[in-house]
Amino acid sequence: MVQTHDLKIVLDPTNRIGPADCAFISHAHRDHTGAFIDARKPKYSTRETIALFEAISNKKVRNAVPCAYDKPVRLHQTELRIINSGHVFGSGALLLKQDGVTFLYTGDFNFVDTLTQKAMQPHECDILVIETTFGRPNFLFPPxxxxxxxxxxxxxxxxxxxxxxxxxxxxxxxxxxxxxxxxxxxxxxxxxxxxxxxxxxxxxxxxxxxxxxxxxxxxxxxxxxxxxxxxxxxxxxxxxxxxxxxxxxxxxxxxxxxxxxxxxxxxxxVLSGHADYTQLMCFIDECSPKKVFTVHGYADSFAAKLRKKGIDAQPLC
Ligand SMILES: [Zn+2]
Known part of the structure; x- marks a missing residue:
């Protein structure tokens, strides 16, 4: 959960939204869409992800807020923007801005173009939460x-x-x-x-x-x-x-x-919708964050590698 001065937003919860004000759902894979069943609180996602979830689950999502890529939404003093994450159709990363601080959550992301998705673009940020599913040096994908x-x-x-x-x-x-x-x-x-x-x-x-x-x-x-x-x-x-x-x-x-x-x-x-080890490292270099949190996969060992490079990093789980 991310807490700004006036907003608590939970990212890709596997279940209900709980004490947060709202949720962000990055894409339509089942391990990220748990909060769509929570009818009470707002769920921010791309319109494509919401429609895709409804089509494949045969359920109507209530209280969803469909967002277009790159169109900022203001929630109190916080600016929320979803950008393409390159992972699957409709997938998005989340940019939050408040008081000059920029927070970026990648969700699942890909840093190369595919036949169906454009690669995610890096964004300079202060705090980066990055998925590290393939965050070990032996994970190097072929062209x-x-x-x-x-x-x-x-x-x-x-x-x-x-x-x-x-x-x-x-x-x-x-x-x-x-x-x-x-x-x-x-x-x-x-x-x-x-x-x-x-x-x-x-x-x-x-x-x-x-x-x-x-x-x-x-x-x-x-x-x-x-x-x-x-x-x-x-x-x-x-x-x-x-x-x-x-x-x-x-x-x-x-x-x-x-x-x-x-x-x-x-x-x-070997074909993946995720970034490989080298792409993860390049992406972080280009975002030049002050603080990195790693999540999924090799979160511990990848954060340790970043600390060796002098980057302030820690795993989230
Ligand atoms: Zn996924």
Whole structure:
């Protein structure tokens, strides 16, 4: 929770807002949207995140305050502004200003451009709360274009060999990036699991132009003819898919592929919606904060690395 002279705002609470005046919800991933169920107090988020949450949860959010990127909102003496965080469709970071002090909370963020998101821009600030999901020096992601090439090559080769490629993704974020990848650079149709159909459809209704076919509708024939790439939620697991589809070849797409290798999928690609170690360090250099708080992942060890560089840093949890 952040407290200014006249405002208590809780950031991405996993549950109800509690004693704070309001909440900020950075993006539509489930581990960040707990406060949307709290109907009593205001919840500040981008209009895209609110709409996406409503579409995928089938719940109406009450007392939400939809904000546009880069448009300041005044709450008593505090200025609140949401800026793009580059993580997933609609994701935002929070800038608060009061009495000449600037506070920045990144939420989950990415510091490189992807096919669907622009990288987050650094902002000079006094206090920075930064996510450190991949905050260890061994987390160095390969160039994104090389990973895109490898994914497309693998899918094309799998189809040519008479098998059916399944890419296991998060329905919000990676699903749109992979859909866009095949739309832009191949003529391979993308067939989607209903959970991804729902998410992609909601995002298209807000101005995107993703092309995909639901597996229970037009996608059924494409799957039968093994002439498509299938996007299924990562939660289903590669083993379950191989049981249902004997010709399935499975791929996972995640930054964690750097640590666990292939696991039970046939192949894993290193592609993340988060900043890697070098990007985290560069981002902090460019924000030049007086104080850094780290959160998520390697918050302790990353804060220790910052202190060694002479930066005042401590983990939040
Ligand atoms: Zn996230």
């Amino acid at each position: 994104r274009n090389e990973v895109y090439d490898t994914i497309v090559d693998w899918a094309a080769k799998t189809i040519m060999e008479g098998d059916l490629p399944f890419i296991l993704v998060y329905p919000v974020g990676k699903a749109q990036e992979i859909t866009k990848l095949f739309n832009l650079y191949t003529s391979i149709p993308v067939v989607t699991h209903p959970s991804i159909t729902r998410t992609n459809t909601a995002i298209n209704s807000m101005g995107e132009d993703l092309v995909f076919y639901d597996m229970a509708k037009e996608g059924e024939d494409l799957m039968r003819s093994k002439s498509c790439v299938c996007l299924f939620p990562a939660s289903l697991g590669p083993r379950n898919l191989s049981t249902v589809y004997p010709n399935a070849k499975t791929a996972t797409v995640t930054g964690w592929a750097l640590t666990y290798g292939r696991r039970s999928a046939d192949v894993s690609f």
